[in-house]
Structures are given as structure tokens and as C-alpha cells.
Amino acid sequence: MSLALRVIQKARSMLPHHQHHPTQLPSIFRSHMATNSTDPVRQQKRALRSKIRNDLRAFPQSQRAQEDVEVQNIVLGSSWFNSASRLCAYISCEALREVDTSRVLSEVLKQDDADCSTQVKKKLYVPRVEDKNSHMRMLNISSINDLVANSMNILEPSPVDANGNQLEDVMLASDPVDILLLPGLAFDRQGRRLGRGGGYYDVFLKKYQDLAMEREWKQPLLIALTYSLQIMDDNVIPVTATDILVDALVSPSGVIPISPAALERMT
Numbered sequence: 001m002s003l004a005l006r007v008i009q010k011a012r013s014m015l016p017h018h019q020h021h022p023t024q025l026p027s028i029f030r031s032h033m034a035t036n037s038t039d040p041v042r043q044q045k046r047a048l049r050s051k052i053r054n055d056l057r058a059f060p061q062s063q064r065a066q067e068d069v070e071v072q073n074i075v076l077g078s079s080w081f082n083s084a085s086r087l088c089a090y091i092s093c094e095a096l097r098e099v100d101t102s103r104v105l106s107e108v109l110k111q112d113d114a115d116c117s118t119q120v121k122k123k124l125y126v127p128r129v130e131d132k133n134s135h136m137r138m139l140n141i142s143s144i145n146d147l148v149a150n151s152m153n154i155l156e157p158s159p160v161d162a163n164g165n166q167l168e169d170v171m172l173a174s175d176p177v178d179i180l181l182l183p184g185l186a187f188d189r190q191g192r193r194l195g196r197g198g199g200y201y202d203v204f205l206k207k208y209q210d211l212a213m214e215r216e217w218k219q220p221l222l223i224a225l226t227y228s229l230q231i232m233d234d235n236v237i238p239v240t241a242t243d244i245l246v247d248a249l250v251s252p253s254g255v256i257p258i259s260p261a262a263l264e265r266m267t
């Protein structure tokens, strides 16, 4: 085997699962990544996004509501959710037709009540967009009241709470996140994920994986919530070098574990 190949294999063996993808080479081997808007992969992504947006708009509201119930029942009934101490989750946006997370969020937040002594008290971090350069933070909230609608009409936390205290940024937390619940427009059974094009999650996930690696923490499970119609056949979702693969999907028909970590922790 050539030296270069061995170097690549060694570099791969040091990466978290999410980066073990045939098209994902370590960054030192990625010298000519196209970044302009005429890049064919970007155009393919854009075309697939608009197709899925249309499919979601055509999906009857009653069936969507049914799938929202099914996905959230699976999450709420699972051992990986119930045993998680810290999690990141998106705050679903109805207008974007995202899988509803409101029951999951209120389940986590209601745990201050006395009747939950048998449950692990969970810490919840939710996204806050900081700027248009794909910069998003995940901040710890303890109440829905910490949230306000942003310019995109998505609820997000303000950086300080009612008492003027800064909300904790997950990048500064002293303990690792166990699971991340991710939104997206399309997914496949290999873990490919198509987001809304902001790069917010890919950038955040890369930084968080690097942090976990540096601290020798277990990597968080990246779990995408999806309606059935958002699951694509393999080779439909275009990927670029910065796309992070997810560990598992939760669809109305069940959990689809993908990575070895998901097979170990979710089955």
C-alpha cells in the first residue's frame, strides 16, 4: 500500500464515525473545493431542496400531524432519549414543515416538577443564529419563556435570561452532550443529510466533534427527525466535504440506526 493511502487510512481512523465517508477526505487532501454558486453540487443541492419543500407543502396537514405524533412517541419512549442527561434539539417551525419537537421539548423542560424524581434531569440546549456566516450557538434554556421569535420567525433564546444572566453556551459546558436532534430537508440510510443551505449545523457539528475529540468525550449521537417523504434512496443526496453524516434517523416507521455507535446505543 502506498504511503499516501496509509496516511489517509490513519487520519480516517482518528476521525469520529460521521466523517468516514468515501467522499469525505481529511481536510489536508481537499485542496480544490468549489465554493461558488455555479458549482454543480451546489446546484443539485438547491434543486433537491426545492423539490422537498414542494413535497412537504403538498403533504396533507393531517398526515403530517400523525407523523409528528409517531416520531415524537418513538423519541419519548426510547432508552437513548430517556437516559440522555444533556441534549441539543431544534425548536420546530411550523411554516418550514419541520418534524414537530414541541412535545419532546416540553417533556424535557417540565422536569423541574416534583413528580419526576425517577427521571434523569436533562439539560437542554437550543440553537441561536448569531450571524449570516453560518455561525450558530447552542444555548441552555430552562423554560420556553427564554425564547423569542427571530427574523426568520423561528423561536430562539436571547443570550441573557430574565435576571440578566448569560445562558450557558454548549461549547463552554464542562460535560458532553449525549444526543443532538437535528432538522433537515432530506436524509438517506447512509446518514447523508441535506440542510436548508445555511451551513449552520455542519459548522456547529464540526466544532462540537472537534471539542469532544479534544476532551476525549464520547461523541454525541446525531439523530435526525424525519417525515417518511424526506428519506431518499442512496445516491440522491449530493454531498460535499464539509457535510457531516448523522448516526441515525427517526421516522414514523421507527429508528434507522446507521453508525456503529447508533447500533450500539440505540438498538
Ligand SMILES: Nc1nc2c(c(=O)[nH]1)N(C=O)[C@@H](CNc1ccc(C(=O)N[C@@H](CCC(=O)O)C(=O)O)cc1)CN2
Binding pocket: 053, 090, 091, 092, 093, 096, 098, 127, 128, 129, 136, 152, 154, 183, 184, 195, 196, 197, 198, 199, 200, 201
Ligand atoms: N427550527 C430550526 N431552527 C434552526 C435551523 C433550522 O433549520 N430549523 N437552522 C438550520 O440551519 C438554523 C437557522 N437556519 C435557517 C436557515 C434557513 C431558514 C429558512 O427559512 N429557509 C427557507 C428558505 C429561505 C431562502 O432561501 O429564501 C426555507 O428553507 O424554506 C431558516 C433557518 C438554526 N435554527
Ligand SMILES: Nc1ncnc2c1ncn2[C@@H]1O[C@H](COP(=O)(O)OP(=O)(O)OP(=O)(O)O)[C@@H](O)[C@H]1O
Binding pocket: 035, 045, 134, 193, 194, 195, 196, 197, 198, 199, 200, 201, 202, 203, 206, 240, 242, 243
Ligand atoms: N465546516 C465548515 N466550515 C466552513 N464552511 C462550511 C462548513 N460546513 C459548511 N460550510 C459552508 O456552508 C454553506 C452551506 O453548506 P450546505 O449547503 O452543505 O448546508 P446545509 O447542510 O444545507 O445546511 P445546515 O448545515 O445548516 O443544515 C456552504 O457554503 C458550505 O461550504
